[in-house]
Amino acid sequence: MSTIASRPPAKASLVNDPKVRGIVYQVVLVAVLVALVWAAATNAIDNLRAAKIASGFGFLESTSGFDIGQTLIPYSATSTYGRAFLVGLLNTLLVAAIGIVLATFLGFVVGVARLSSNWIVARVATVYVELIRNLPLLLQLLFWYIAVLRALPEPRASLNAGIGVFLNNRGLYMPRPIVAPDSWLLMASLAIGVVAAIAYSVHARRKQAATGEQSPTGRAALGFVVGLPLLVWLLLALLGTNPISFELPQQTRFNLNGGLQVFPEFVALTLGLTIYTAAFIAEIVRAGILAVSRGQTEAANALGLRSGPTLKLVVIPQAMRVIIPPLTSQYLNLTKNSSLAVVIGYPDLVQVFMGTVLNQTGQAIECVAITMAVYLTISIVTATVMNDYNRRKALVER
Amino acid sequence: MKKTIATLAVGLGVALAGATLGAGSASAQATLANVKQKGFLQCGANTGLAGFGVPDAQGNWSGFDVDYCRAVAAAVFGDPTKVRFTPLAAKDRFTALQSGEVDVLIRNTTVTMSRDTALGLHFTGVNYYDGQGFMVRKKLGVSSAKELNGASICTQQGTTTELNLADYFRANNMKYEVVAFASSDETFKAYDSGRCDAFTTDASGLYAERLRASAPDDHIVLPEVISKEPLGPGVRKGDGQWADIVTWVGYALVNAEELGVTKANVDQMMKSDNPEVKRLLGVEGSFGEGIGLTKDWAARIVKGVGNYGEIFERNIGEGSRLKIKRGLNALWSKGGLQYGMPIR
Numbered sequence: 001m002s003t004i005a006s007r008p009p010a011k012a013s014l015v016n017d018p019k020v021r022g023i024v025y026q027v028v029l030v031a032v033l034v035a036l037v038w039a040a041a042t043n044a045i046d047n048l049r050a051a052k053i054a055s056g057f058g059f060l061e062s063t064s065g066f067d068i069g070q071t072l073i074p075y076s077a078t079s080t081y082g083r084a085f086l087v088g089l090l091n092t093l094l095v096a097a098i099g100i101v102l103a104t105f106l107g108f109v110v111g112v113a114r115l116s117s118n119w120i121v122a123r124v125a126t127v128y129v130e131l132i133r134n135l136p137l138l139l140q141l142l143f144w145y146i147a148v149l150r151a152l153p154e155p156r157a158s159l160n161a162g163i164g165v166f167l168n169n170r171g172l173y174m175p176r177p178i179v180a181p182d183s184w185l186l187m188a189s190l191a192i193g194v195v196a197a198i199a200y201s202v203h204a205r206r207k208q209a210a211t212g213e214q215s216p217t218g219r220a221a222l223g224f225v226v227g228l229p230l231l232v233w234l235l236l237a238l239l240g241t242n243p244i245s246f247e248l249p250q251q252t253r254f255n256l257n258g259g260l261q262v263f264p265e266f267v268a269l270t271l272g273l274t275i276y277t278a279a280f281i282a283e284i285v286r287a288g289i290l291a292v293s294r295g296q297t298e299a300a301n302a303l304g305l306r307s308g309p310t311l312k313l314v315v316i317p318q319a320m321r322v323i324i325p326p327l328t329s330q331y332l333n334l335t336k337n338s339s340l341a342v343v344i345g346y347p348d349l350v351q352v353f354m355g356t357v358l359n360q361t362g363q364a365i366e367c368v369a370i371t372m373a374v375y376l377t378i379s380i381v382t383a384t385v386m387n388d389y390n391r392r393k394a395l396v397e398r
Numbered sequence: 399m400k401k402t403i404a405t406l407a408v409g410l411g412v413a414l415a416g417a418t419l420g421a422g423s424a425s426a427q428a429t430l431a432n433v434k435q436k437g438f439l440q441c442g443a444n445t446g447l448a449g450f451g452v453p454d455a456q457g458n459w460s461g462f463d464v465d466y467c468r469a470v471a472a473a474v475f476g477d478p479t480k481v482r483f484t485p486l487a488a489k490d491r492f493t494a495l496q497s498g499e500v501d502v503l504i505r506n507t508t509v510t511m512s513r514d515t516a517l518g519l520h521f522t523g524v525n526y527y528d529g530q531g532f533m534v535r536k537k538l539g540v541s542s543a544k545e546l547n548g549a550s551i552c553t554q555q556g557t558t559t560e561l562n563l564a565d566y567f568r569a570n571n572m573k574y575e576v577v578a579f580a581s582s583d584e585t586f587k588a589y590d591s592g593r594c595d596a597f598t599t600d601a602s603g604l605y606a607e608r609l610r611a612s613a614p615d616d617h618i619v620l621p622e623v624i625s626k627e628p629l630g631p632g633v634r635k636g637d638g639q640w641a642d643i644v645t646w647v648g649y650a651l652v653n654a655e656e657l658g659v660t661k662a663n664v665d666q667m668m669k670s671d672n673p674e675v676k677r678l679l680g681v682e683g684s685f686g687e688g689i690g691l692t693k694d695w696a697a698r699i700v701k702g703v704g705n706y707g708e709i710f711e712r713n714i715g716e717g718s719r720l721k722i723k724r725g726l727n728a729l730w731s732k733g734g735l736q737y738g739m740p741i742r
Contacts, residue, residue: 052635053496053518065561067576077564149591169592170550170575254538254549254595255575264593265577345579345588351555355580359489359556362517364496 044365059361060085066356068347070263081357088352089374095266095348096335096378099273103334104327106274107281112311114286125282132279138340140276145268145344152264155255164248170255172262175246186243189232190225197221265346269338277334284326288319320393328386332379339375349374429633429640430690433474433501441467442491442500443483445581448606449714449722450506451483459483462713463504465703466525466631466648470502472702473647473686473695487581489556492517495634502644503632506600508558513632522645524630527726527735529623530562531601533608536618538595543622547572552594554578554585559599562625586610596620600627605720642689650696652738653678654705656729661704664697677741685741696741706736 014020048055060082067077072090075083113125132140152169153159159167164175179186197220204215236243249259292315300310341348342355349371358367433439443464444451451461468478484500495503496518506528507513509521532551534540543566553560555578567574577594579585586607589597599607604619611617631648633641654660657675659667667675676682679697686695703709710727714720728734 048518050636051496051518054516065564066555066578067560067564067567067574069576069578077561077568146591149588149593154592252548254546257548342580343584345577345584345593347578351578351580355489356555356560356578359492360512360561362492362496362513364493 048365054361054363055366056363057366059357059363059366062361064357064360066360068352069345070266070347081361084357085349085353085370088347088349091347091352092335092338092341092349093378095269095273095338095341095346099270099277099334099338100331102270102274103277103281103330106278107330108285110278110282111285111289114282115289129279129282132275133283137272137276137337138343141268141272141340141344144272145265148264148268148271155251158251158256164246164259166249166256168256169264170261171264172267173249173256174260174262175248176258176260178245178247180243180245185236186229186232190229193224193226193228196228197224200224263346265341265344268344269341269346269348273334273337276337277330280330280333281327284323284330285319287326288321288323289315291322292318317393321390321395324386324390324393328383328390331382331386335378335382336375429501429637430474430643437475437480439467439471439474439481440499440501441470441481441483442486442494442503442505443467444505445485445487445583447506447582447603448609449718449720450602450606451504453483453485460713462526462709463506465709465713466504466651467502469651469699469703469709470504470644470647472699473643473650473691476692476698476702478702487556488554489580492519495519495632498634501633501640506603506629507632508600508627509630510558518635519632520635520641521630521632522641523648524628524735525648526602526629528600528602528627528629530559530598530625530627531604531623532620533589533597533604533617534595534620536616540596540620543620543624544570544572546574546596548574549595550575550577550593551596551598552577552579552585552589553598554582555580557599558625558627563598566624582607600629602714602720602722605722606714609719639690643691646689646741647699649738649741650678650699651703651706651709652729652736653741654696654700654738655707655736656731656738659700659705661700661708664700668697674741683742 045055061080063077064079064081064084065077066084068075068084068087070091071087072094073083073087075087110125110128113121114129116122116125149169152167155168155170157168158173161167164173166173200215200220201217204217204220208214233243247258249256249261251257296314296318297310300314305313338348339350342351345351354367354371358364361367441464443459444461446452447461449461451459451463453459464483467481467483471481472478474480484494486494486500486503486505491503491505491507492513494500503519504525506526507521508528509524513519514521532543532546534546540546546567551563551574553563553576560576560578563574563576577588579588582599582603585599586597588594590611597604597607601619601623608614608617608619631644633644653674657667657672657678659675659678664679668679668681670676670679670681673682677685679700680686680693680695684693686693689695692698704712707729710724711717714722715724724732724734726735728736730737
């Protein structure tokens with residue numbers, strides 16, 4: 001284009017001017033697109049009206065009338081469809097977030113293990129990857145759900161791990177911590193611990209840059225963030241003002257009541273998604289590591305770095321440039337695959353909104369459109385964050 | 399590049415327009431003409447509910463609702479086999495009817511006001527009066543639904559069952575944990591494998607599902623019936639003729655039972671002197687033509703599938719594995735609610 005613009009103006013007619021023609025094409029394309037979408041939308045609205053099917057988004061304000069098993073926010077049958085949508089959305093985000101963290105961790109471990117010089121470790125990792133990535137995810141989810149359910153005892157014969165932790169086929173029950181309102185001292189100590197840990201790590205980095213001496217930042221952070229509040233709690237407890245009490249699960253006629261409950265549907269879905277996606281991430285990690293030239297490892301060895309620091313400080317940072325883009329795709333896959341929750345009764349967005357809400361209201365077009373928009377938004381946000389991370393990790397050319 | 403984008407956009411647009419146009423033409427009038435032209439009736443059926451609608455290993459469908467589909471096919475074509483079944487999960491059934499995928503929905507569907515008014519469908523009467531109940535394991539020692547406070551309950555999503563469950567526990571100030579599944583199969587499997595203390599659906603469904611339990615005798619159905627579940631066939635709104643056909647097929651089945659016309663004696667009954675029988679079987683008058691069918695439409699139905707009582711006995715009554723009593727579904731003259739509107 002710029003070469004054309006720099007030439008002296010051509011004498012050709014407007015019809016033959018590539019610039020004008022380009023603009024005309026674009027305008028026509030946009031107009032046709034808008035017209036088509038408009039025609040499709042009005043057609044759909046007309047047809048809905050003719051078939052006497054209610055339309056519009058007013059239903060989000062109506063009372064839902066049904067209950068949902070796992071809710072992260074207060075919800076009951078008297079809440080609105082809009083609230084049910086939020087419950088489903090949060091359940092989807094929860095399983096996606098936890099799944100991404102666990103799958104990344106497991107994937108890196110398996111990916112590195114596949115390249116291990118230890119024959120058994122490498123073979124076990126290979127078998128894992130080949131077995132898991134070659135079986136359909138749906139099958140795996142059903143397997144985990146049924147396997148988890150069948151293997152666990154019924155509520156009256158719960159496995160008791162002591163200190164109020166129970167396991168049965170209704171889920172895992174734990175004591176729920178109840179923080180007393182006057183426990184500001186505890187909160188303050190936690191905040192101080194976090195600030196101290198950050199300050200210490202900054203100090204340690206400066207010290208290493210200046211002198212080359214390393215400091216135990218990990219242990220120090222643990223001490224500050226966990227140890228300090230624990231100490232304060234103990235002191236308070238000794239003084240007789242216990243700031244945290246625990247609500248223990250109680251055995252009732254049917255289930256355990258109270259405490260924190262982790263549902264088997266959630267466990268099965270998280271487990272299935274994590275194990276499946278980790279197999280793909282492992283291959284991506286292996287590819288990334290193999291893409292780093294062998295000379296880098298040899299150079300690190302020559303400098304006297306042991307194999308652990310070599311991997312952590314030399315190989316992985318370079319491998320990340322290869323790993324991040326396909327890793328992003330896996331994160332998106334995991335999030336979208338979470339909609340398979342529908343077969344094992346986990347109340348995710350698709351199960352709640354495209355299942356019950358769509359059916360009770362009959363407003364298929366609205367429900368499908370909202371759900372698609374939500375998945376698109378989640379995916380775009382994930383991709384944007386990962387692309388930004390990729391840019392920061394990319395090779396800086398000077 | 400520009401060209402590919404343009405082609406893509408046009409393709410997308412055409413697909414979009416096509417999809418909406420398709421839905422439009424299907425929901426237009428004249429389902430009867432459409433069915434006749436296809437040569438078969440497309441009936442929305444259950445994915446598998448013993449006694450009501452279930453395919454066998456060869457893919458032959460049988461059941462109470464299935465026979466209703468066959469009755470409609472018999473009325474239209476004179477041949478009860480000219481029907482194809484689309485198995486539908488509860489949550490998909492209305493969309494399938496709205497979009498024209500099926501001609502009629504006969505799939506233990508509860509008639510409710512919102513479904514009748516806001517979903518673009520029209521119910522053509524009630525073929526089975528049902529009510530929601532609970533099933534539990536015997537060893538829990540529960541004898542009433544009022545004792546279910548704190549229980550986990552498995553149910554199918556997108557049903558009135560799911561809503562009644564919430565209402566019942568709220569009204570009785572009890573707590574419960576709901577586990578909802580998309581299909582009845584998954585729901586019952588979860589209950590059977592111990593995920594829930596109780597399983598809830600329409601009472602008829604409870605008896606049907608219990609047959610599939612790994613140990614049917616370990617489960618009992620609780621006495622409470624917590625809701626009214628009038629189950630009936632549904633058609634798309636806006637096609638009066640088709641709605642009339644499905645409505646009167648139902649009445650013809652009940653009238654045939656009232657008048658003692660059965661699959662076995664229908665040919666003899668043609669010679670009956672009873673004017674009501676004559677009108678039903680088309681010997682006198684031409685009522686079938688008024689709904690776009692032949693004079694002998696009702697005779698075709700009874701020849702094809704029998705009368706209401708025969709369909710009931712064969713599929714779900716004492717003669718079947720389900721052994722459901724007629725109860726509310728007995729004829730009005732025998733203390734039930736089934737009442738055939740007069741054909742005259």
